Amino acid sequence: MTPSGPKHRHTSSIKASRPRSSTKGPLDAPDENVLPTSAAGDTVSSPRSRVESPIEWSHISAASSARNSTFSDVDTISTAVNKNFSFLLRPDIFHPLSQLEISPAFREKLSSPSANEPSATSLATLDKLLNNGHFLHAAHFSAAVLTSSALSPTDHESIFSLLYIRLACLELTGNTLLAAQEAKALEDLSSSFYFIDAELDAAAIGQDEASQARPRHIVPWPLRVLAVRLQSIGFGDARRGIQGLYELGLEPRRELSRNGITAEEKVVWKSRLEDLGIRVVNALVEMGDLDGARRSLASLTAPSRGSERDITRMALLYLKVGDVDAARKLLESRPEDDGNLLHPLLSMAEGKYDEAVMAWKTLRESNIGKPDEPLISQNLAVCLLYTGKLNESRDLLESLIESNHSFQSLTFNLATVYELSSDKSRALKLRLTERIAKHPPSADKNWERPNVDFKI
Incomplete structure (x- = not known):
């Protein structure tokens, strides 16, 4: 019988393997002294290649880039997954996409794969759309491939x-509510349907790994994280999203306490656990629970030195x-990060725009030709606007x-300047x-720009 979707929660095997923690929060990593160590030369590898797919990901750069965004070596499943996912391929799941809110200069006809088109051709087209920043088109095209024969x-x-x-591109193009409705099709991602039997996976790895038998989730980690947020929006329950993030945190803690974990795996799982902590705080901010967000933020471990992104x-x-004081203390505790873009932002947060102008100008001079230069210049322009230098800002x-x-x-700030400087x-x-x-297309920015980006 074809399954209609996941129905039962997977609980016993996860709870049994969760390390006890009476003094740490569920999003804290286990103590370093109880973590197994591995040789520096260990690598994360798959003992068995994945099952061949009708869509040949390995031969298409598009598919490779898309697959790399969702799959990590630590998530590799060693045995075949004999499950039917037809419930995720129903055409009624995916909403038609409109370009009414897209500025006319950016509108193009949405394309779909032709009948009997080879999968390699479809994936090459999807790759081109992603590389050119056509995220709305990519969202439409990926849904068409999902519902194709x-x-x-x-x-x-x-x-x-x-x-x-599909879901990520919908979010990037401002169609979060549509993505939230479509993410419901995944149903309960903690269901036993989405786990592979621990004994089967251990047998595929080898007898010497049998002691490491553990439930394996078959949905890629980034998709699970994205689905938690979208489903909380779709069901109108913000606390559901926070609960989902804490449930996700059980897996990294279990993996970090596993014997035989390699150095590379350890880095991945610790990074995921830290990311979940940040996402919980952000979810509380979105809920308007600033007190809860402050408490959660204060409980997080400060990022390690050199982790500029996390800082x-x-x-x-x-x-x-x-x-603002806590943000300043965090930055002051990292004297090696004097070039951090947040220092002038602190001045802006305190209304010290003249001071911020000088800081942005200094940063701009040291970042000429570097990736951060456009962002620094834009922030400088905003400060110039607040100090009354409208023409210089424009x-x-x-x-x-x-x-x-x-x-x-x-574009939004320039549109604002136009409103202030011209009738x-x-x-x-x-x-x-x-x-x-x-402008030339780029994979780093969305091409289908909505009218709101230009305040039209």
Whole structure:
């Protein structure tokens, strides 16, 4: 009988293997002295290649990039997954996409794979769409592939990769509510349906690994994390999302306490656990529970030295909850990060715009030609606006457009400057859309720009 979807919760095997922790939170890593160590030369490898798919991911760069975004070596399943996922391939799951909110300069006809089109051709097209930043088109195209006859209902890797592309692209194009409704199709991701039998997986690895038998989740980690957020939105229950993040945290803790874990695996699972902690705080902020967010943020372990990305995320969360002093202390505890972009942001948060202007100018001079230069220049322009230098702010933002930069906050801020500096702002904003439409495509930014990005 074809399964209609996951129905039963998987509980016993997970709870039995969860390490006891009376003094640490569920999103804290186990103590280092109880973690098994491994040789520095250990590598994460798959003892058995994955089951061949009707869609040949390994031959298409598009599929490879999409697959790499959802699959990690630590998530490799060693045995065949004989499950039917036809309940995720129903056409009624996926909503039609509209371009009414897209600026006319960026509208193009949405394409679908033709009948009997080879899967390699379809995936090459999807790869091109992603590489050119056509995320709305990629969302439409991935749904078309998911509902086509070319995809086997037992090909879990391809299905989950395409589903991740669909949901992520919907979020990137401002269609979060549609993504939230479609994510419901996954149902309960903690169901036993989504786990592979521990004994079978151990047998596939080898007899010497039998002692490490443990339940394995077949859904890629990034898709599970994304689904937790989207399902909480879809069901209108924000606390469901927080609960889901804590449930996800059980797996990294279990893996970190496993005997024989390699150095590379340890890094991956610790990173995932730290990421979940940040996501919990962010979810509380979105709920408006700033007190809870502050308490959760205070309980998180400070990022290790050199983790500039994690430090930035934590400092930004401190600013979001209004704790400027805590953000400043975090940055001051990292004197080696004097070039961090957050230092002038702290000045802006305190209303010290003249001081922030000087800081942004200093940073800009040291980042000429570097990836952060456009962002620094835009923030400098915002500070110039707040200090009354409207024309200088406009010239700086215009220069970024001329240099083929067009991220969302840049276009929104320039549209605001147009409104403040001209009584023909609408014409200027429409002209701005036409100028940006001539920019070369990029995989780093969404091409289908909505009207709201230009305040039209």
